Amino acid sequence: MAVYLAGSPPRKARELAKALIAVTExxxxxxxxxxxxxxxxxxxxxxxxxxxxxxxxxxxxxxxFFIEDTGAYQGLYHVIxxxxxxxxxxxxxxxKIDDLMGRLKNGVQEVILALPSTLEGxxxxxxxxxxxxxxxxxxxxxxxLPVGMEPEFTDSITLGEAMKGREEx
Ligand SMILES: [Zn+2]
Numbered sequence: 001m002a003v004y005l006a007g008s009p010p011r012k013a014r015e016l017a018k019a020l021i022a023v024t025e026x027x028x029x030x031x032x033x034x035x036x037x038x039x040x041x042x043x044x045x046x047x048x049x050x051x052x053x054x055x056x057x058x059x060x061x062x063x064x065f066f067i068e069d070t071g072a073y074q075g076l077y078h079v080i081x082x083x084x085x086x087x088x089x090x091x092x093x094x095x096k097i098d099d100l101m102g103r104l105k106n107g108v109q110e111v112i113l114a115l116p117s118t119l120e121g122x123x124x125x126x127x128x129x130x131x132x133x134x135x136x137x138x139x140x141x142x143x144x145l146p147v148g149m150e151p152e153f154t155d156s157i158t159l160g161e162a163m164k165g166r167e168e169x
Contacts, residue, residue, distance in 0.1 A: 034079035070160035083120035
């Protein structure tokens with residue numbers, strides 16, 4: 001972005017700064033799934049057409065956008081806001097896991113774990129699977145994703161295939 005701005009007239013930088021400020025002023029986080037929202041619930045939680053029996057757990061909003069982009073998923077999301085990492089002081093209590101559990105009673109049948117296949121992502125998936133098992137069907141993205149790969153760095157077709165080919169944990 002800096003390279004782009006350096007080659008543009010100063011007016012461009014001012015416009016971009018204004019746009020960024022406008023976004024941060026207008027945007028909030030969805031109180032239900034922690035996606036970006038304007039006002040109350042996000043557009044996904046508000047959409048009556050979405051499949052409310054499925055919740056896809058992602059690390060951050062960026063991963064949510066990438067999965068949306070594949071068009072392979074019609075359910076709801078839950079952004080947990082990070083990955084368990086004792087080294088960085090991230091424990092399950094600091095993530096949005098409690099309210100995920102609270103959402104299960106509303107007719108949810110499947111929770112899809114779409115977390116990175118990194119060390120932290122794997123630890124978080126295992127933790128969630130233990131917590132959720134017996135309460136709901138727990139699946140993860142298909143093993144088509146290379147080890148160490150994060151959803152946001154995977155192309156849309158591979159990610160869509162991984163969503164369709166998800167496996168029960
Ligand atoms: Zn939402």
